[in-house]
Amino acid sequence: MKAVALFSGGLDSTLAMKLIIDQGIDVLAVNINTGFGSTKDRLDHMQNMCDQVGAELRIIDIQSEFLQEVLFDPKHGYGKNFNPCIDCHAKMFAVAKRIMQAEGASFLVSGEVLGQRPMSQNKDALQTVLNESNCDGLLLRPMSAKLLAPTIAEQNGWVDREKLEGISGRSRDRQLELAKEIGLEDFESPGGGCLLTDENFAKKMNDFIKHDKFEVKDIPLMKFGRHLRLSDGAKLVVGRNQEENGYLQNINNDKYYHLKTIGLPGPHAMLSKNASQADKELAAKIVLTYCKAKDDKTYTISFDGDEVQGSPFASREDIQPYTIM
Template sequence: MKAIALFSGGLDSTLAMKLIIDQGIDVLAVNISTGFGSTKDRLEHMQNMCNQVGAELKIIDIQSEFLQDVLFDPKHGYGKNFNPCIDCHAKMFAVAKRIMEAEGASFLISGEVMGQRPMSQNKEALQTVLNESNCDGLLLRPMSAKMLKPTIAEIEGWVDREKLEGITGRSRDRQLELAKEIGLADFESPGGGCLLTDENFGKKMFDFIKYDKFEVKDIPVMKFGRHLRLSDGAKLVVGRNKEENGYLQDIENDKFFHAKTVGIPGPHALLSKDAGDADRELATKIILSYTKADPKKVYTISYDGVEQKGSPFETREEANKFNVL
């Protein structure tokens, strides 16, 4: 017997897998990447969690499918920010069902806890996701199973319902107790996980689509730096520290110039390739304003090798007026 787990790397999905593995069922942990999961690479952490409970890990990239089918026209709308949680979950379950069929597995599991997130994990929302993904009966939620109607796996006797949990609400006490019982180490503290639920990230997304078509290659651009919208509509992204400069430097996106200071230390930046002369001059002033450059002197910024001269604003506050956030 084999099950496919929708695996986030978090405590709940790790414990859900353990509850099923302990009943003698093989579990394939599937992490479905929309591209908006995190600014950090969590592969090592996810592999560690899977190793501790005895599950195999598989990463599935659905970035293109997610943008095309879900992100910009969610049937069930957005949450507080740019987060189409119900439609996103339904898409993930539909993808997991495809994998289940391809792998010859018998059912799906997830770490969702009823009531943990009031909007996307109430009883009605949990059922909506099943209906939308055609997974009703196939998806077992081990953490809240005793509070939900029995699934095929329980009815058929593949899984003993009595050995599952009946957790509801936002308290983490029972999860922490279970983690201690099985000796689970290095698990993450609970967090949003998805960048689309973040208010500031949402503002950057709404600003981007106001001016441009959003594509898969634009996802990395959104994750790092200070985002500014210039007077004539060009987009400027300026690294805020050494780590962000490194990430921005590695981005390959033909919509943007890579901009860097010449002769003085400064941030790495990205500027829309369709920026006009006025916006390029403004970008130069802004980038220099995030250096120690003297407003009375002239400096050079290289835009993919094309040099532009300029001076910084007198104060950073003048540059900050163009911030998207």
């Protein structure tokens, strides 16, 4: 007997899988990549969790489907920020169901805890997700199973309902107790969660879609740097530290120039290629302001080889009107 689990890398989904594996069922842990999760050290963490509970890990990339079908027109709207959680969950379950059928698995598992997130994990929201993804009856939520209607796996006796949990609410006490019981180590996820729930990220997204069509290739650029919108509408991104400079340097997006200060150490920056000459000059000025440049001197900035001359602003406060975040 085999089950497919939606696996976020977090404690709840790890424990949910363990509760099923302990009943003699093989679990395929499917992590669905929408593009907006944090990437830092994540893969190693997920592999470590799966190894500890004995699940097989598989990453499924749905970035393109997610942008086309979920992110910009969610049937059930957004949460507090740019997060279409109900539609996103339904999409993830529909994808997991496809994998379940292809793998010959018998049911689905998720780590959701009733009432943990008041908006997206209340009873109605959980049921809506099941209806939207046609997974009603197929999805077992081991962490809260005793509080929910029995699923096919329990009705058929594949899983003993008595050995599942009845957790609800935001407290993690029972989860920590279970982690201790099974000797689970290093279970705190590294990095942040989904960027779509972040207020500043939502500001960047809202600004982006006012000016451009958002594509999969734009996702990496949204994750790093200080974001600015220039006078004629061009987008400028400036690395805030060495780590961000490194990430920006490696982004390959044909809609953007890479900017380099010549003969002067400075941040890595990117500017939309449809920028007017005035916006190129403004971008040069802004980037120079973040360097140790003197405002009475002229410097050269390369835009993928094309050169623009400029001087910095007298103060970083002059940049404020262009800053999104």
